[in-house]
Amino acid sequence: MIEHRKGITIAILLIIAPPLVTLIATAHQMIGTGGDGLIRASAVVAPPAPPPPAAKPAAPAAATPAAPAAPAPTATSAAPAQVPGRSALDFSASRPDWEGFLRGADPEAGKQLAATGKPGAGVQACIACHGPAGITPTGGIFPNLAGLSREYLAKQLADFRSGTRVQPLMNTVARALTEQEIGQVAAYYGTLAGPPLHVGEFGGDAARKLDLQGDGARALPACANCHGLRGMGEGPLLPRLAGQSKEYFTDQMNAFRNGSRQNDDVGVMRAFSQRLTDSEIEALALYYAGPPPKPK
Ligand code: HEC
Numbered sequence: 485m486i487e488h489r490k491g492i493t494i495a496i497l498l499i500i501a502p503p504l505v506t507l508i509a510t511a512h513q514m515i516g517t518g519g520d521g522l523i524r525a526s527a528v529v530a531p532p533a534p535p536p537p538a539a540k541p542a543a544p545a546a547a548t549p550a551a552p553a554a555p556a557p558t559a560t561s562a563a564p565a566q567v568p569g570r571s572a573l574d575f576s577a578s579r580p581d582w583e584g585f586l587r588g589a590d591p592e593a594g595k596q597l598a599a600t601g602k603p604g605a606g607v608q609a610c611i612a613c614h615g616p617a618g619i620t621p622t623g624g625i626f627p628n629l630a631g632l633s634r635e636y637l638a639k640q641l642a643d644f645r646s647g648t649r650v651q652p653l654m655n656t657v658a659r660a661l662t663e664q665e666i667g668q669v670a671a672y673y674g675t676l677a678g679p680p681l682h683v684g685e686f687g688g689d690a691a692r693k694l695d696l697q698g699d700g701a702r703a704l705p706a707c708a709n710c711h712g713l714r715g716m717g718e719g720p721l722l723p724r725l726a727g728q729s730k731e732y733f734t735d736q737m738n739a740f741r742n743g744s745r746q747n748d749d750v751g752v753m754r755a756f757s758q759r760l761t762d763s764e765i766e767a768l769a770l771y772y773a774g775p776p777p778k779p780k
C-alpha cells in the first residue's frame with residue numbers, strides 16, 4: 485500500500501516538474517528584462533525625437549517606469565516612407581487645424597468672399613469656377629461645393645493649402661486665403677443645398693451593386709456604407725458624391741488610385757480605388773453624376 489502511494493507521488497512530481505521549471509525560468513527572464521521580454525526599447529533604433537503626439541499613446545501601454553519605452557512603438561510606425569496625411573498606425577486623437585478655422589466663422593463674410601474673390605491677392609471669385617450657388621453650370625473638372633459639409637470643405641481647403649491635396653488652381657486659391665477666410669467660405673458653402681438627386685439613373689447594374697453591396701471577393705465595402713444612401717454624403721467628413729460631374733469623379737478616383745491624391749486620412753480611398761477597373765470607375769461616375777448638365 486505504502487509502496488503504491490510512493491509510486492503515485494513520484495509520478496505526480498514527474499508530471500508537474502517540467503512545466504513548473506519552464507514557468508519559473510520564463511518569469512525569471514521577464515523580470516530580468518524589465519518586463520519587456522524580448523522586445524526591449526533599446527533593441528530598436530529609433531530616431532531621436534519623434535513628433536510630439538507619439539508620447540501620448542505610448543504612456544498607458546508601458547507602465548514600467550524603468551525603461552524609456554516611448555521610442556519602441558514609434559520606431560515601427562516611422563519606418564515606412566513619410567506619406568502626407570495621417571498614418572493608419574496613428575491612433576492618437578486627431579486635432580485638425582481646420583477645426584479652429586471654423587470656430588465662430590461667419591457665413592455672410594464667406595458669401596461675400598465667394599462672390600468677389602480677393603482681387604488684391606490674385607484670387608478669382610469662387611463663383612467663377614464653382615457656380616453662383618455652389619453648383620457648377622458646366623460640370624467638367626469643377627466640383628459642386630453645395631451639398632458638402634462645412635467640415636469637409638474646410639478640410640479640403642486646409643489640405644490644398646498645406647499641399648496634401650495637389651491641384652494647381654486650388655493650391656493657389658487656398659494659399660491666398662487666411663485661416664479665417666477658409667472658415668468663412670466653408671461655413672457659407674456648408675449652408676447651400678446640393679443639386680437635385682438623379683443617382684442611379686445611369687451607370688447600370690454593376691455600378692448600383694458596387695454602391696449598395698460592394699464586392700466581398702475584393703474586400704470592397706459598399707460605397708453607400710460611407711458616402712450615404714444614393715451618394716448623399718454621411719456625417720461631417722464623408723462627402724456627397726451625388727451630382728458631381730463624370731470628369732470630376734473620374735479625376736478623383738484616378739488621383740486616389742495613382743496616389744496623387746493622398747489626403748484620405750487612413751488611405752481608404754487609395755485602397756478601394758485600386759480594386760476597381762477603369763470601366764467600373766466610368767460606370768460609377770455616370771451612376772453618381774446623373775444627366776449631363778445642359779449647356780446654357
Ligand atoms: C480658377 C477656378 C477655380 C476657382 C476660382 C476656385 N476653384 Fe475650387 N476648385 C477648382 C477645381 C478645378 C477643383 C477640383 C480640384 C481637383 O481636381 O482636385 C476645385 C476644388 C475645390 C474644392 C474641393 C471640393 C471637393 O469636393 O473635394 C473646394 C472645397 C473648393 N474648390 C473651394 C473653392 C473656394 C472656396 C474658392 C474661392 C475662394 C474656389 N474653390 C475657387 C477650381 C477653382
Ligand code: HEC
Binds near residue numbers: 706710737768
Ligand atoms: C470606409 C469609408 C469609405 C468607403 C467604403 C468609400 N469611401 Fe469614398 N471617401 C471616403 C472618405 C473619408 C473620403 C474623403 C477623403 C478626404 O478627406 O479627402 C472619400 C472621398 C471620395 C471621393 C472624392 C469626393 C470629392 O468630393 O472629392 C470619391 C469620388 C469617392 N470617395 C468615391 C467612392 C466610391 C465610388 C466608393 C465605392 C467604390 C467609395 N468612395 C467608398 C471614404 C470611403
